Amino acid sequence: xxxxxxxxxxxxxxxxxxxxxxxxxxxxxxxxxxxxxxxxxxxxxxxxxxxxxxxxxxxxxxxxxxxxxxxxxxxxxxxxxxxxxxxxxxxxxxxxxxxxxxxxxxxxxxx
Amino acid sequence: xxxxxxxxxxxxxxxxxxxxxxxxxxxxxxxxxxxxxxxxxxxxxxxxxxxxxxxxxxxxxxxxxxxxxxxxxxxxxxxxxxxxxxxxxxxxxxxxxxxxxxxxxxxxxxxxxxxxxxxxxxxxxxxxxxxxxxxxxxxxxxxxxxxxxxxxxxxxxxxxxxxxxxxxxxxxxxxxxxxxxxxxxxxxxxxxxxxxxxxxxxxxxxxxxxxxxxxxxxxxxxxxxx
Numbered sequence: 001x002x003x004x005x006x007x008x009x010x011x012x013x014x015x016x017x018x019x020x021x022x023x024x025x026x027x028x029x030x031x032x033x034x035x036x037x038x039x040x041x042x043x044x045x046x047x048x049x050x051x052x053x054x055x056x057x058x059x060x061x062x063x064x065x066x067x068x069x070x071x072x073x074x075x076x077x078x079x080x081x082x083x084x085x086x087x088x089x090x091x092x093x094x095x096x097x098x099x100x101x102x103x104x105x106x107x108x109x110x111x
Numbered sequence: 112x113x114x115x116x117x118x119x120x121x122x123x124x125x126x127x128x129x130x131x132x133x134x135x136x137x138x139x140x141x142x143x144x145x146x147x148x149x150x151x152x153x154x155x156x157x158x159x160x161x162x163x164x165x166x167x168x169x170x171x172x173x174x175x176x177x178x179x180x181x182x183x184x185x186x187x188x189x190x191x192x193x194x195x196x197x198x199x200x201x202x203x204x205x206x207x208x209x210x211x212x213x214x215x216x217x218x219x220x221x222x223x224x225x226x227x228x229x230x231x232x233x234x235x236x237x238x239x240x241x242x243x244x245x246x247x248x249x250x251x252x253x254x255x256x257x258x259x260x261x262x263x264x265x266x267x268x269x270x271x272x273x274x275x276x277x278x279x280x281x282x283x284x285x286x287x288x289x290x291x292x293x294x295x296x297x298x299x300x301x302x303x304x305x306x307x308x309x310x311x312x313x314x315x316x317x318x319x320x321x322x323x324x325x326x327x328x329x330x331x332x333x334x335x336x337x
Binding site: 003004006007008011014015017018020021022024025027028029030031032033034035036042046048050051052053054055056057058059060061062063064065066067084087088090091092094095096098099100102103104106107108109 | 113114148150155156160163168171172174176177178196200207214282297
């Protein structure tokens with residue numbers, strides 16, 4: 001088997017395992033990454049919401065916010081895991097396509 | 112380490128976009144000279160790997176979470192400039208599609224994770240694995256150390272970027288306009304959690320994949336020229 005085939009299989013395994021990135025923080029009661037809090041959290045932590053932060057925080061409406069479907073934020077872990085896997089597949093597919101395109105434009109041909 | 116929108120003021124956001132433009136241009140030029148067409152699939156795999164490994168949030172019990180980036184690994188295999196492009200694509204997709212990392216902070220996030228992290232890790236690996244046989248344990252150790260240091264330098268920089276905000280932007284009565292914590296809190300928090308926990312994840316991931324490739328495809332370790 002070619003090494004690239006093995007690596008693609010490895011990536012597939014990581015996709016399936018990706019909900020661990022949800023389960024482990026949930027199990028150990030860990031919150032957001034440092035400096036990546038939502039507006040409510042920052043109000044709790046700092047005692048106020050910085051004005052500029054409040055304005056800019058809503059700047060972008062991502063189609064799959066936080067690797068889930070809009071409106072699914074409060075659903076259970078099984079739903080969130082499903083959305084997480086779909087997000088991993090979608091994100092990796094777009095990433096791979098963009099890199100292949102850039103590679104096609106940049107790389108030396110025939111070598 | 113994905114700085115969201117609203118945490119960095121306009122000056123910092125603009126500064127890092129301006130800083131990254133020539134870096135991205137240089138990366139494109141160098142990769143154009145050095146990357147072979149047959150390496151492109153590996154670059155795509157590297158970018159996808161970085162994308163998905165960042166979804167593996169590792170908890171500090173009762174505290175925050177963090178993750179590996181995989182950038183040092185890509186740099187070891189394909190060079191730091193190709194890694195810069197691969198990680199940049201992963202970070203831009205994360206920001207645009209998933210709101211992970213801010214649109215305004217893409218410059219800063221790419222500087223930390225797509226430029227400094229792979230570049231530091233790559234040259235450290237080169238020094239530590241100098242003249243080491245392809246199948247030697249020294250290469251595995253070198254990869255682990257390079258991963259650990261690379262992500263920690265990036266985390267330290269993110270801490271500095273967060274920590275400068277209250278100094279740069281505040282109201283007359285001292286309330287911060289953007290990220291509210293100064294250097295004395297932001298730097299120890301970002302540096303500390305990566306030194307203690309998340310740095311080791313990057314180290315282990317990098318070392319294990321290099322070990323795997325030593326057995327399966329040692330030719331990939333032959334050169335990772337920029």
